[in-house]
Amino acid sequence: MSNLLWKALVVSPAVLGATLLVSTTAIAAPNATTEVSTVVPTVENPAVTEVAQTPEILAQATPTANDTKVLDQVNRYSNEGNQNTSISQVTSVSQFSDVQPTDWAFQALQSLVERYGCIAGYPNGTYRGNRALTRYEFAAGLNACLDRVNELIATATADLVTKQDLATLQRLQEEFSAELATLRGRVDSLEARTAELEANQFSTTTKLVGEAVFAVTDAFGDNTGDANNTVFQDRVRLGLQTSFTGRDVLTTRLSAGNATPFDIRDAANGTIPSSEGFQTFQVDSTGNNSVEIDKLTYEAPIGPAQVYLAAAGGRHSHYAAVNNPYFFDKTDGGNGALSSFSSENPIYRIGGGAGLALNIPFGQGGGILRPSSITVGYLASEANDPGISTGLFNGDYAALGQLNFSVGDRVALAATYVHGYNGAGSALFGSGLGLTSVDEGTGVATPLGVVGTAQANVLDAPASSNSYGLSAAFRFSEKISLSGFVSYHDVTQSGVGNDFEAWSYGAGVALADIGKQGNVLGVFAGAVPYALNRPGFGGGDVPYQIEGFYKYRVSDNVSITPGVIYLTSPGQSSDNDDAIIGTLRTTFTF
Template sequence: MSNLLWKSLVVSPAVLGATLLVSATAIAAPNASTEVSTTEQPVAVEVAQPEIVAQAAPTNNDSKVLDQVNRYSNEGKTNNSLSQVTSVSQFSDVQPTDWAFQALQSLVERYGCIAGYPNGTYRGNRALTRYEFAAGLNACLDRVNELIATATADLVTKQDLATLQRLQEEFSAELATLRGRVDALEARTAELEANQFSTTTKLVGEAIFAVSDVFGGNSGEQNNTVFQDRVRLALQTSFTGRDVLTTRLTASNATAFTLADNNNAAINSAEPLQTYNVGGNGGNSVVVDRLTYEAPLGPVQVYLAAAGGKHSHYAAVNNPYFFDKTDGGNGALSTFSSENPIYRIGGGAGIAFNIPFGQGGSIIKPSSITVGYLASEADSPTSGEGLFNGNYAALGQLNFGLGDRIAVAATYVHGYHGAGSALFDNGEQDNIATGVVGSNLGNFAGGFNRLTSEQSAYSSNSFGLSAAFRPSDKLSISGFISYSDLTGFGANDNAEVWSYGGGIALPDFGKKGNVLGIFGGVQPYARGIQAGSNNLPYQVEGFYKYRVSDNISITPGVIWLSSPGQNDNNDDAFIGTLRTTFTF
């Protein structure tokens, strides 16, 4: 290391000087910190003044080293991987007026030892860890060492040797520590890579344990306390660092409660469904419930689903803290509170695009258009089914923001639904015959003949609006409204379905990572379809997600269902749940 340092300054003292200029704040950082900010002005390092003493580097800590390895691994998987550049002009965030421009220009164009990110940025204003500085310094010195091999030996003077010797003595401890930490980091990285599951694939898992029961009236008498589970294992594969192929396996024994009317007869309804009731097909048998691929195509984000595609996978739902993208165990308890029911219309296989447009001003932020098409019977060659002739839903959505704390989405969905198909089937009609949210009439009003009670095919045109407002980091307010116009292909079988709701979430309530949430509204309902069923099926849910650790959360909650089946004569039902979620 000492020979390398000596030779570096023999060839060009400006090389090491430029490196120290760019990274001086990292060398002089306090011992108690492992990160420094590159936004500070440069600290002048005079080669001829040996009295400058750098502070000793922090003591090596195994947990911090592993944390840095994990961060490095995560960066490579989230489009943050480094790549060599050949000109400082390739950096979109480096301007000639920047204080470090000349140093970067020299390091990049003359010595080629500075790397940038795939999106053409250098990110000089973000925090720089000592590990990153050590890696960058080592790369530059290795590059200079290659140049030394072709240099002549008659450039050294006695004055240079004296200056270099003093500099070496002053920084010998720091340079040795940096090199040692890089070696240790490389060794640990090599060990992790040698024992990792795959170089392109990581395993993400979730297990839900839930104890639940129904109280109140006939519904409480007809149901018992249950202990149910759902387990999901997802293989997330990236081939370029910017794309992801998701293959998810699900096993579950969770089934929904059955509500009872005032005559103690069962109500065929999706009103009591909870999020962990969705997915799987009972008995803890394993199924592939999601096979999707997401990748950028220029500025456009492409979503391709071979199985298990959902509109909420690719479209902005705008219901923070209640919505969980995996329909899993970290958001609201009920399917109604988690997202606007309009995103539950259809699902399966298809394609979607998210297209950004506009630059945005001081108030209106850059916007995007989302379009998608999903067919729930795309795998069947049977007549009247398939990718285009079976059940499908085509979505179009406009997304935009107002300032930094308000997000709004206007959504339109056109769908076709075969005879007996639920409107809000989530593409899982074969597994959940009731639909996944809403009353029975809200799901089957389309194509329902009021005179003969026969069911036929129908089409739907649905309109929705969702918005989220975050006035502070400790408060989030969100809500939605949806309207569906259902047109049957027979007589007396048209209908309208409405739904709306809103919620308040208090993140970090009581402890960082905890969430207190209250959500209320009206589940999807149809009016004027059946005598005695014209009341509104209200729902109010309250839950408190307590974060035990980074990987375990416990969520107790209560769901109140009023007028089940759209009938005030039916007793209200209360669902109590204690959900434990393990993520890994």
């Protein structure tokens, strides 16, 4: 490259002006470290953005400082020419809003602009002299100077370039020759590294992500405390995220775990078959570390809408706006609240499995009310079974409709309706998992939900349900968020005269960056799903749950979360002893 430029300089000193422009611009650029985009971008939920919610970001290993610089350079180098860097000609250096007479290169820039006319700026009137130069911009600047040289020769005005200009440019070129050589070597090194990455990468379309949860936990409180011991539980997830267009994502996730919930006891020291105190890492756990595919979904945009297609492990909270920032971690991950109740409105736990969902934006959103969206979805938990009373439409299912609104930049609202059908022996809030609790004495299996009491979950006959929910999140500031929900459920069972109504509500406050950036202090309290005075079940007291946790961010990929879950009136009876669950959870993401 240097030989080519030197030959051009012999033709006209104006070419040296282009060389000065390229050199000084490239050298003045700061070594800013930016986040490298992943091979497969996460498909964003097009529903109304949840306020201040920590986005679920694809996990990746923490690079060193040097590696970060190298990856940053690879990223910028591989994307040369893809950015909108169109330039426009200027006739005076004063047209650049970011160039001041005090700048060290002001006179040189003024000369190149006003004497030779071969310097261009950006459409917004800036020059960006401290930014790195791309090859496309270099080509544009060099071409402009060459055109000016031809013009000068044609009009016999080449004497505008003085010997003093030539001497100055030569001196500057010699002064920065070492830096130019270093830059050329770094570019060559980046090209070699890029070629090696392309030759040895796992896949051009797929990224491997993972999460491992280690949890030391115990339960306390008279009979409940006597019936349980301290345990060390785990859950591991490995996901393959594949993109075919850059805007879609196919998720194939493997999961294994050995976590089981605690045995909550009543006053008579009998087992209470409920989901009270269920922790998120205990959901979807096989209990024996056997591996299974717990999620197989595909998400892609179709026009303005976002499509969600689940073949296995589908959840309403995958595609619907939950509006519970900091407490909710998508698909019961290990970086939100400890308990399933604090994570999201129980209405999203009705149904699950395979199905289809759409997020459709609408409205112009003038003034304080922002553009809104409507979410519709259908999930069936027995979609793979071709039996008479199963399948995609004849088995257990749940159809969801939700309106999402944003008010300004600080408030998010959602109104949700779910119509569901469940066969006998299932749980209302079971997420289509088919969990059960087996009594040690009688061996009787009771349907177990992901959240709530047995009175609100157990369906001992085929039943249809209509559920209504509201959720909201308000961001006081960048570091304080308030969120809450309420849900009502009307359940009609066939032929047993055991219809019932269930309620649930809760609210929480989260404080971000407490003690360190990325830390979260959260407190959430409310009533877990309950059904008072249900015939044949008893229990006339409201069961409350209070949870407090502090997530300490050790690094970008490791967090430690100690917390306490306090349960009152387990089994909907104040005669039963309150229970306390203490947990120390460590989450690794990669």
